Every structure is written in C-alpha cells, then in structure tokens.
Amino acid sequence: MSLNTSSPTNFKSWQELTSLSKQEFDLETLFKTNPNRFDEFSLKDEDFLIDFSKNLIDNNVFQGLLELANEAALESAIKSYFKG
Numbered sequence: 001m002s003l004n005t006s007s008p009t010n011f012k013s014w015q016e017l018t019s020l021s022k023q024e025f026d027l028e029t030l031f032k033t034n035p036n037r038f039d040e041f042s043l044k045d046e047d048f049l050i051d052f053s054k055n056l057i058d059n060n061v062f063q064g065l066l067e068l069a070n071e072a073a074l075e076s077a078i079k080s081y082f083k084g
Contacts, residue, residue: 016064030058
C-alpha cells in the first residue's frame with residue numbers, strides 16, 4: 001500500500017467518524033452494559049499495554065478509527081518512518 005498524503009479530513013472514514021462523534025457516551029454505562037469492555041478494547045504485547053476501554057468509544061467508533069488508519073496507510077507510514 002502506498003502512502004496517502006491527502007488530508008485525513010477528506011477521507012470517507014473521517015466523515016463517518018465525524019458523524020459518530022455526535023453520539024452521547026457515558027463511560028460508567030459502557031462498562032455496565034459490557035463487562036468484557038477491558039478485554040475487547042485493550043491490546044497487550046509483552047510488557048506493553050494499550051487500553052482503549054476508558055475512552056468514550058464503542059465498537060463502531062473503534063472500527064472507524066481502524067478504517068481511518070487503513071485509509072491513511074498508517075502501517076506503510078510507520079514502516080517508512082523506521083526505514084528513514
């Protein structure tokens with residue numbers, strides 16, 4: 001995948017996230033309605049933990065963020081960065 005140098009605000013995924021951002025979220029309710037929230041919204045690799053569970057997101061927002069990263073070719077950009 002080649003690097004996408006367009007502004008992310010022009011991406012389809014950005015527009016979808018903008019629409020999703022108008023949702024009302026209550027963190028306490030999100031945890032009460034999904035007791036597996038920590039497991040579903042956390043990534044662990046050896047001693048490195050990324051915990052998204054305490055952010056005001058749901059599955060739709062999380063998937064939208066992944067789509068934005070894909071549309072922006074983030075993985076290619078990271079590889080390019082480390083190659084110099």
